[in-house]
Amino acid sequence: ELKVEQNPLFLSMQEGKNYTIYCNYSTTSDRLYWYRQDPGKSLESLFVLLSNGAVKQEGRLMASLDTKARLSTLHITAAVHDLSATYFCAVDAYGGSQGNLIFGKGTKLSVKP
């Protein structure tokens, strides 16, 4: 059974600081997704990582994938208040055509002035 663990689950940061969210998963997979969810809203796709060593960047967020370590990271650079949200990683459960995803429990990020 594929398990996906995120840590930390809660993160309070000051503006301008850097931090990393970790996503570990238990079985082989080479497709990993990061989503953002604002309170009371739906999920928004941030990054799609499809191979070992993949790195994607958008603004102050950078995601990477190490399939050998079964680890993805979401790095936040110089945090701003607008980044406050819950971030989910999700791993393709079968590596097949259905695209079934197993989600982590989410990391609730709060950026304070």
Add this chain to the structure above:
Amino acid sequence: DAGITQSPRHKVTETGTPVTLRCHQTENHRYMYWYRQDPGHGLRLIHYSYGVKDTDKGEVSDGYSVSRSKTEDFLLTLESATSSQTSVYFCAISDSTAGGRYEQYFGPGTRLTVT
């Protein structure tokens, strides 16, 4: 935004009553999914569909059934609602793209309360 709508957006129902939630897409995507989101659990897959009349169970399928008679519509039915099914339900769609992304796009969600 991907063309996904869910109806109703909010519903309060009583224990033991049947409930049907609808997901409608205008993207002609092959795959459709139903998830539930509960505090402390993230999102959990209930059922998914890989084509018209082709569906399969997900992680938490007990107490739920689905149907897909048209590409654009995916229905989730709670045959006899229970308080444990109080949750926020999200529909998602995906399809294969260059590079095998299968990126999922989510609908706005339905907040269901079972009293």
